[in-house]
Amino acid sequence: MATLWTGGTIYTMAKVGETVEAVLEQDGKIVATGSVKGLLPQAASIQQLHGCVMYPGFVDSHLHIIGYGEKLKHIDVSNVKSKDQLLAIIRQRMVTATPEEWIIAIGLNETQFLAPVFPTLAELDALGKAHLIIKRSCHHLILANSKALAFAEITNDTPSPEGGIIDKVNGQVTGVLKDAALYMIVNQMPHITPAYLEDALGKAVTSLQSYGLVGGHSEDLSYYGPPIQPIAAFRKIVEEQRSFKVHLLQHHAVFEEVVQLHEQSSLFVEFGAMKIFIDGAFGGRTAALRKPYCDEPDNSGMLVHSTEQLEAYVQLARKYGQTVAVHAIGDLAITTIVEVFAKYPPQEGQLDRVIHCSLVDKDILQKLTVLPVAVDMQPQFVQGEYKAELARLGKQRAEGLHPLKSLLAHGLIVAGGSDAPIEEPNPLHGIYAAVTRRNFGELHDGYGAKEKISRFEAVSLYTVGAAEIIGQHHVRGKIEAGYTADFTVFEEDIFKVDIEKVPHINVAYTVIEGQIVYAKTKKRCEE
Known part of the structure; x- marks a missing residue:
């Protein structure tokens, strides 16, 4: 039974400004796009958008769902x-x-x-x-x-x-x-029970759906008892209910344990890259820097692992044909892992991932460009603590702080996330931050304004980029025939409203595999 989605603006995200009049969906897949006249004869039902605006389903490329x-x-x-x-x-x-x-x-x-x-x-x-x-x-x-x-x-x-x-x-x-x-x-608190995890996960998924998110790349398997415990919660809350699409990174400490469980990926629960933390964060001055912090001259942060340990972890991932996703914030951390990636590349066609990539310079950008690596950015990081980070790093280094435009200009695949619960997992907040690089209500030109990107590029972080970074760009991230029928429908057009209104646009529908999993109950769109 095919359904025709029409009656609003439908952005394909295949190229800037491209729209279609209608989308024909059947059994969770997009069968065709085109005109109502051409597709209506094939449809058994019509889903009216009532003047709303539809995009490919938004995905948060980096968060901790149970933690949220x-x-x-x-x-x-x-x-x-x-x-x-x-x-x-x-x-x-x-x-x-x-x-x-x-x-x-x-x-x-x-x-x-x-x-x-x-x-x-x-x-x-x-x-x-x-x-x-x-x-x-x-x-x-x-x-x-x-x-x-x-x-x-x-x-x-x-x-x-x-x-x-x-x-x-x-x-x-x-x-x-x-x-x-x-x-x-x-990791040892006694209240972490299956019931606790299921409750936290259920609350998180309900909230994420209300933000228009159809999926997320999450790292949760090493914090809640043996990894089978959070995996079981994801199977029960996400897979059985077909409510969300989760791509699970696997912390290096439990990576082999998860491998030995022989858990199989499914449409709603996928197992992805090995996750490694290389350094800390700017907030606690533990992000690893090549030169000391300006406000703490005897401290350059810390590397969590030696180069030899990192090489061993990466080789372990390669043993099982897996990629590696690395938390790297400081410039020393990024340089260190880039050198390890160059020494032990993934299989042909695979991409490793640098998460955060918060402090770069021209040399780091060039090294990233020549590797099979994608970057997982959190645009909201430029908002809350930028002034404190400027004091810690100094004006010159801060030129490379939280890059976006530079990464895209170097041809790198970039995906957007929130790192929730660190930031609010509302993708509209991330889009606003990527375009303006300022806090809500501020009127200046932006923190590190040269790194601002266009609205289309910002939306792409949560659609095309989120699919590319996990090798799913041929089936997710666009509205095209053969792609998954995951849609995010807003009441207003992200590309046309005043930029200050973007964070406040309401979600009308969140659609996964052609099924509406969230619908705003109040008056919608043109109604």
Whole structure:
């Protein structure tokens, strides 16, 4: 039974401005595109767009879906503007909690404070008797109270693990844990049960659908008990319900374990590249730099792994015919992995992935250009902490901060994501950030304005680019015959409305395999 989608503007994303009058869909696939007159005789039903605007289904190329669901479950402190406000919000939850409970706050950004300082361990302990962790917005740093530190057996004498930092002042723990050190707590929390994961995942998928997202590339398999546990949650919530298309990256620590499970990819749950973290983030000054931080001259960040370890991980992925996706933010981190990729390339036709690629120069861009590598960017990163990053890096280095235009100009495949729960997984927010490079409501020319891109290029990050980066560009990312019938339908035209209105455009429908999985209940489009 074929359905004809028509009655609105339909962008194919095959080239700038290309539209079609109608799309014929059957059994989840696009059969043909063209005119209503030409396609109507083949249709058994008509799906009217009512003047709305249809695009290929938007995909977030980098997020943590279960982690985003956790943010929806727990205390969101991303808009907190002072330390006192942070403590007051958490105290409300702590005073009613039992000593056995875990209280989790997510999204702390101390650079929004007038005085950008973290609470002390004593201040955290005074809030209550439950276990407490506060995740910084970058998710490369947490604050833990003494109850949570004791759970992980972290004391003043505990050495920092490889690739992480247990922060201490005068030999005393502060409650601040960075990168690998935070997993000593986060990966061991006892409340991570199948029911907990299914609840978080269900909340996340519902929210993502409401933003017009039909899928996401997610990394969740090493944080929630043995990897079969989150995999089972994805099978139950995503695959059985045919509600979302998930491409799962596999953390190097569990990569072989997942391989040995012999889990098969499906239309809704795919298994993708090995994921490796090379460095930290600018927020905690753990992103690996070739020269020290301007505001901390004795610190150049850190590499989580040695070059020899990275080579071993990459060779392991190659052993199983797999690509590698690498978190690399600082210029030293990017340079390091680029050299490893050059030494151990993937199979013909495959692409490795550099995630974030946040600080580049001409030399790095040239090295990326000659490799079979794609770049996974988060346009919103240019918004929240740009001024703080400018202070950390200096004006000259910041010329290469969060590049977009430069990557595209060098012919690289670039996909767009949010890194949710770090940023809001609304692709319209990412599109706005990519086009303007400024925060909502600001009127300047943009942070690093030379890296601004066009609206078409920005939408392509979430459609064509998201498909290309996983080798699915022949079946996803465009509205053409033979492609998957995944559509994102908005009430207004991203390409035509005032740019300041783009973040506020409403989603009318989210369509996966020809089925509407989300529909706005209020008055739509021309109705």
